[in-house]
Amino acid sequence: MKPRMHLCVLALLVLTFSEHALFGQGPSAVKDLSEMSLDELMDVTVVSAARREQKDIDSPRSVSVVTAEQIRQRNYRTVPEALNEVVGVLVQETNYGGGAPVIRGLIGNQILVLVDGIRLNLSARLPGNAIFRLGPNQYLNTIDVNQVERIEVVRGVGSVLYGSDALGGLINIITKSKAGSPTDSAMNARAFGRFASADRSGVGRLEVSGNFRKLGFTGGMSLKHFGDLRAGGGTGLQDFTAYGEQDGDLKLSYSLSGQQNVVLAVQRVRQNNVSRTDVLLSGRDLKYEWNPQRRDLAYLQYEFQNPVPFISSLRVGVSYQNQLERFNRIQGAQPNTEREHRDEVQSKGFTIQLRTPLGERQLLTYGTDYYSDRVISRRVDVDRVSGVRTTKAGTFVDGSIYRSFAAFLQDEISVSESLSFNLGVRYSRFHTHAVASDSEVRSLQIDSHPRALTSSAYGMYKLKGNLGLFFGIAQGFRAPNIDDSTILGSFGVGFEVPNAHLSSEKSLNYEIGMKAQHNKFSGTVSYFISKYKDLIQRTRGTFGNLSFLDLNNNGIQDEGESVEVYII
Numbered sequence: 001m002k003p004r005m006h007l008c009v010l011a012l013l014v015l016t017f018s019e020h021a022l023f024g025q026g027p028s029a030v031k032d033l034s035e036m037s038l039d040e041l042m043d044v045t046v047v048s049a050a051r052r053e054q055k056d057i058d059s060p061r062s063v064s065v066v067t068a069e070q071i072r073q074r075n076y077r078t079v080p081e082a083l084n085e086v087v088g089v090l091v092q093e094t095n096y097g098g099g100a101p102v103i104r105g106l107i108g109n110q111i112l113v114l115v116d117g118i119r120l121n122l123s124a125r126l127p128g129n130a131i132f133r134l135g136p137n138q139y140l141n142t143i144d145v146n147q148v149e150r151i152e153v154v155r156g157v158g159s160v161l162y163g164s165d166a167l168g169g170l171i172n173i174i175t176k177s178k179a180g181s182p183t184d185s186a187m188n189a190r191a192f193g194r195f196a197s198a199d200r201s202g203v204g205r206l207e208v209s210g211n212f213r214k215l216g217f218t219g220g221m222s223l224k225h226f227g228d229l230r231a232g233g234g235t236g237l238q239d240f241t242a243y244g245e246q247d248g249d250l251k252l253s254y255s256l257s258g259q260q261n262v263v264l265a266v267q268r269v270r271q272n273n274v275s276r277t278d279v280l281l282s283g284r285d286l287k288y289e290w291n292p293q294r295r296d297l298a299y300l301q302y303e304f305q306n307p308v309p310f311i312s313s314l315r316v317g318v319s320y321q322n323q324l325e326r327f328n329r330i331q332g333a334q335p336n337t338e339r340e341h342r343d344e345v346q347s348k349g350f351t352i353q354l355r356t357p358l359g360e361r362q363l364l365t366y367g368t369d370y371y372s373d374r375v376i377s378r379r380v381d382v383d384r385v386s387g388v389r390t391t392k393a394g395t396f397v398d399g400s401i402y403r404s405f406a407a408f409l410q411d412e413i414s415v416s417e418s419l420s421f422n423l424g425v426r427y428s429r430f431h432t433h434a435v436a437s438d439s440e441v442r443s444l445q446i447d448s449h450p451r452a453l454t455s456s457a458y459g460m461y462k463l464k465g466n467l468g469l470f471f472g473i474a475q476g477f478r479a480p481n482i483d484d485s486t487i488l489g490s491f492g493v494g495f496e497v498p499n500a501h502l503s504s505e506k507s508l509n510y511e512i513g514m515k516a517q518h519n520k521f522s523g524t525v526s527y528f529i530s531k532y533k534d535l536i537q538r539t540r541g542t543f544g545n546l547s548f549l550d551l552n553n554n555g556i557q558d559e560g561e562s563v564e565v566y567i568i
Contacts, residue, residue, distance in 0.1 A: 048114075048152040048172040050410065050422065051161050051353065051365055052313075057517055060422055060458035060470035062088070062155040062526045068148055068176070075194065077201075077226075079143045079151070079173065087524070088155045096199075096229060096241035097274035097293070098138025103155055104530060106168030110478055110505075112158060113140060114172040116265065118299055118319045121165045122347050122373050122402075122481075140171075142269045142295040142323075144247035146205045146222050149176045156528060157476030157509045160424035160456045163369060163406050164479040167507050167532075175265070178209045178216040180255045186210045199241065200227035219250035240275035259305040267297045287330040287338065296322040299349075312355045315367075319349040336384050343395050344376040361414040368407045375400040375482055393438065397446075397486045400434040404479070422458040422472075427451075430479045436488035436498060440551060441543075446486055448500045452477040468515045470526075476507040484536050484568055494564040495549045496538065502568055506533045541567030 045053045049061040056063060064086045076082040080099020084091045090102040100107050113120040120139065151173050158166035187210035194203040207220035224245040229238040251265040276288040299319035307314050324344045330337070353367035377394030406428040413421045429451045437443040458472030480502040487496050513526030542565055544550060549563040 046152055047174070048154050048170065050412065051117075052355065057462075057466065057468055057515060058420070058460065060420075060460040060472055062470075062511070062513060062524050064088070064153045064155075064524075066151040066153075068150065071145060071148060076145060077194070077196070077203075078141050079145050079148065080140050082145060082148070082151060083140075083153065083171070086153055089153060095138060095275060095277040096226065096238075097141055097243045097271055097290075099141050100138075101140060101171060103153070103169035104528070109165055109481065109483075110167040112162055112164075112166035112170040114162070114170065115143060115267070115297060116175055116299065117172065117351075118297065118317075118321070118349060119163075119347075119371065122321070122323065122345050122371070138274065138290075138293065139323075142271070142293065143173050144222050144245075144249065144267075144269055146203075146207070146220065146247070147175045147249045147267065148173055150174050155526070156511055157456070157474045157507060157530075159452075159454045159476040160426045160474065161408060161410060163408075163426065163428055164404070164430075164452070164477060164504070167476045167478055167505070167530075175249065175251065175267070176209070176218050177251050177253055177263070178211060178218045179253055179261075180211045180214040180216040182214055182255065185212045198231075199229045201225060214255040216253040216255075217251065220248070222247040238277070240277045240280040243274040244272045246270050246272075259307075261303050263299075263301045263303075265297075265299055268295070270294045284332055285329060286332055286335055287328055289329075290325050290327045292324070292326060294322075294324045310356055312357055313353075315351075315353045317349075317351045319347075319351075321345075321347040321349070323347075330384075338382045338384055339392075340380045340382060341395055342376070342378045345373055346376070347371060347373045363412045365410040365412070366408060368405070370406075371404050373402040373482075375402070393489065396482055397434040397436045397488075400432070400482050400486055402433075402482050403431045405429050418462045420460050422460075423456070425453070425455045427453050428477070428479065432480070432482060432485045434482065434486040436486050438489045440490070440495075440549065441488070444488060444498065446498050446500050448480070448485055448502060450479050450503050452479060452504045452506075466517045469513075470515065471512045472510075474509045474511075476509060478505040478536075480504065480536060480568075487568070490563070491566075494540075494566045495543070496566050496568070497541070497543045499541075499568045502536065503534060505535050507531060508533075536568055538566045538568055541565055543567075 046056050046059060046063050046065060047053050049059040049063050066082050066086060071082050078099060080091045080093065083089050083101055088103060091099050092102060092107065093099045101111055103111055109121060151171065153169065153171050155169045158170040162170055187208065189208045191206050195201065203222065203224045205220055205222045209218040211217065227242045229241040231238055247269045249267045251263065254262045256262060271293040272291050274290040274293055279285040279288050299317060301315065301317040304314045306312055326342045329339045350370045351367065353365065356364045358364060375396050377396040377398045379392040379394045381390045381392050406426055408424065408426040410422065410424040415421065430449065432446060432448045434446045435443055436446060454475040454477055456472065456474035458470065461469045463469060485502055486498050488498055489496060508531045509528060511526055511528040513524060515524050516522065547565055548557050548561050549565060551561055552558065
């Protein structure tokens with residue numbers, strides 16, 4: 001059950017001054033702003049706000065960019081740390097191996113994270129999938145900061161172009177790439193390291209890039225070790241913060257012709273002995289450790305410029321992502337039992353995107369997205385005294401399937417040199433299938449089919465060449481995932497049962513703001529109101545038309561049957 005809830009958020013982003021451009025193109029293009037001409041500032045571009053490259057001053061969205069050069073200069077340890085200084089982003093670190101961004105008051109599965117445009121939010125509690133959970137998590141740190149070319153942060157709802165979860169905003173991590181050249185070949189290699197005294201850490205990276213004529217390539221390997229963090233003053237050593245990491249990546253780009261290009265990329269991040277610091281320091285748990293936390297991603301993209309007269313661009317992509325976490329837990333209340341969890345999500349994706357110009361002042365961007373996730377979830381309880389191993393139900397329903405399909409359309413209209421509009425609409429459909437069971441009740445088959453229709457309208461009015469006023473209204477949504485839809489079993493104060501008729505969380509967002517770019521500073525001021533409805537939460541309900549758990553199925557609340565039923 002979902003009670004109707006309306007939350008209102010008001011915020012003002014302060015104008016920021018920077019010695020380095022917040023909106024960059026890449027390491028080779030990053031300059032100190034004082035070295036940039038006004039024309040250069042006007043030419044810096046972003047790609048995530050409209051699913052195409054455009055000048056930031058032309059975009060009616062509040063966007064920030066962190067470049068690879070800024071990451072190098074500021075010596076960021078992880079991707080979450082690289083976002084910690086972005087205006088309007090707060091990063092909460094529950095553990096040293098994690099970091100969850102908070103954008104416009106939202107966190108976890110209400111912020112969409114993309115890697116090269118591919119969803120990291122999937123269907124369950126694992127990173128970027130059907131089990132991506134609400135609240136702080138460590139999944140943004142499963143992206144090697146050394147692979148990053150740039151990070152684009154779009155504040156505010158992004159559901160029309162990117163679908164579910166983009167309620168508070170979206171983060172698109174774009175990894176390094178190298179284009180081919182039809183006339184020559186070149187190769188570069190470099191090795192670099194990072195050392196820190198506060199955590200006795202060492203990071204090493206070996207990287208190669210170059211091209212063999214039409215084939216461009218870039219790749220590398222990273223080895224990382226982080227010791228327990230040492231804080232100043234009387235705080236001292238921070239236990240349960242050490243962990244290790246091994247990463248690898250390879251990206252190939254082949255130019256079939258001047259108009260066609262194919263990109264193949266593979267990435268792997270593996271973290272070992274990552275502890276959940278907060279519960280261990282509090283004493284609630286004696287052990288809570290991920291070993292390993294792993295993410296594998298492979299994708300193939302094909303792009304064709306001007307394939308037919310009425311289509312200016314065609315892009316097709318397929319992807320496979322595997323996210324695995326094994327964690328062991330010993331609760332303080334049960335010190336003789338160690339729980340061994342294995343949760344995994346296997347995700348297949350397909351996207352197609354096209355662009356069609358309608359005259360000189362109108363551009364249509366449209367396409368479809370399809371993702372299919374399969375969840376594997378196991379648990380074994382080990383008696384630490386006798387060594388007896390007992391199989392238990394996993395964190396999620398083993399074998400759960402989560403599918404999503406969406407079609408979107410964006411219409412960019414340039415009314416004049418000063419005024420432009422961006423209009424969009426998206427239709428999304430989801431399917432969750434699972435067979436949940438519990439030792440105290442019968443098995444339940446869950447089949448849900450939530451849908452969502454969202455729209456948006458943004459505008460930009462240029463007061464001067466380097467000053468713009470933007471405004472907009474947009475709908476957002478977050479579809480219920482496997483973590484929301486399939487939980488069956490006891491929890492602290494009751495017994496939870498699934499809700500097969502669960503619908504999406506919804507939001508309505510209003511925003512107005514101003515952008516300014518100058519050779520001494522760049523900045524954005526925005527004022528927004530976000531209203532949320534139908535937020536998913538647990539509440540009292542019934543199971544078999546009874547408000548209590550009827551263990552003997554006689555329809556009467558007998559002695560000992562005091563457990564209350566809750567439903568999402």
